[in-house]
Amino acid sequence: MKYRPPSWVFDLAPVVLAALDTWLSARHATPVEFGTAAIASLALLLRRFFPLTVLAITVPSLVISQSVLPAVFALYTVALHHRNRWLLTGCGTVVALGYAIPWPPMLEVSHDDVLVGVIYAVMAAAAPIFLGRLRRTSTELASRLDEIEQAREHERLLIEQTTLARERTQLAREMHDVVSHQVSLIAVSAGALQVGAPDPGTKAAASTIRELSVTTLDELRHMVTLLRASGSGPTELTPQPTIAELDRLVETSGITAELHGELPADLGAPQQRAIYRTIQEALTNARKHAPGAKVKVHIGHSADRLAVTVENGRPTHPTVRLPSAQHGLVGLRERAELLGGTFEAGPTDSGGYRVHLRLPTGED
Structure with a gap:
């Protein structure tokens, strides 16, 4: 079995990375930029519970301080928890615009800077959405395959038990229709012989045969009942x-x-x-x-x-x-x-x- 870190590690890792990015850029940041980045980083602690709200909190940090990691992690979480394409498209557009439009706006920007900014903005918005959808699809597929395997095992056991039950029923029917019928004829014939026998020895033998036939019939009926009931007791699967x-x-x-x-x-x-x-x-x-x-x-x-x-x-x-x-x-x-x-x-x-x-x- 592969080792899997506890869930709190995955919850804390984005917060640590975002906080580290904020701390490294703190020397060049104003108090407002540092504050919005710090708030956005801490908000990631709640991203699994309120993904859309956390994304809304990280967008101001993306616009004001150009702190990209909190918004990227928040957008990834939204894609992981939501499958609505229009919602994901809207969230991705907001993140892309927040990344591409600087604040305060720059009056003179070269065409090359605009092109590079658009490319990076699209990548910053598309990558977390694609990764979130990929992770969600992978999880759903693994869960579905597990359910299919359980259902196939369940069906296999049911088929085996149905086959056994059919064989037992067939055997019980043969015993009831053939063997019981013949033993009944033996008992009737022995009874007739017992009544019409000319000597006591023959009567005693006929009586013994008749008693054994009746006992055998009772045992056969009991066996037929057991065969028909065998395997029909309640179990977890059946x-x-x-x-x-x-x-x-x-x-x-x-x-x-x-x-x-x-x-x-x-x-x-x-x-x-x-x-x-x-x-x-x-x-x-x-x-x-x-x-x-x-x-x-x-x-x-x-x-x-x-x-x-x-x-x-x-x-x-x-x-x-x-x-x-x-x-x-x-x-x-x-x-x-x-x-x-x-x-x-x-x-x-x-x-x-x-x-x-x-x-x-x-x-x-």
Whole structure:
């Protein structure tokens, strides 16, 4: 891990540099020039909290005493904290004019001096803005890449757990439909043999086979229950897929999301899982593809229908396009169709994205 100096070092360094520049030029400065430069240097201590105000304080120093460093550091901070281009253009223009126009005004200035002054003024204003924007973009990109990596790891774990759950469900179905059926036939046949056997030995053997078959059926039912429930316990990444956990799912989604409405508490397990997985997938997609956007989750029901709508707005932070096969949305559509419902997903007119699920109220 690379060593990173504490934050107070970065806060104090511009103040020290500006104060050193003021002290070195103090022998040629008037009290007014020295005072404005000193005030501008000290104001840099507050540049992270009030960047625009500090920039306004440093401009008089730039005009009166030609102290450039305080205004440069203040303009850099403004570019770091604000992304409005018109605001940055205006601040840069003020700094450039303050640098280029001397005070008091000089009556006789050569063309070469004017040209050199304009060049230096543009550089003094443009350089801190470009560096501030570069630093802001770099920080946002690093944060976005970290979020994408976390989301991909989150999605990978979900895919693994979904695959395991599907395999367990398939195995449980095979055991229930095939093995249990055959053991039941054995128990019925043993019962018939026990009733119609001509001798006591055969009856006793048939009774034993029937009792063992019944015990085996109970064990199979228990194993099927365990297989279907295995892996569905609540964890940090995969909460229990029921509507009782929707509030926690929205709160821990890592984005700005709101949940509105309510659903009947006596919904069947298939409906609850479908609703939970739809909201979970929509929140994950919003986090990956619409960073900074607000998400609204609406749930409700009527006499014969359940409805879930998840809609996010336009992203407010830079997005990084990632390859996607849309398997998550395909799985949600298949799940809805198996339950006799419908699933729709697509962009909105405002530049966001909407997911809509409709299910019948009855259990499948």
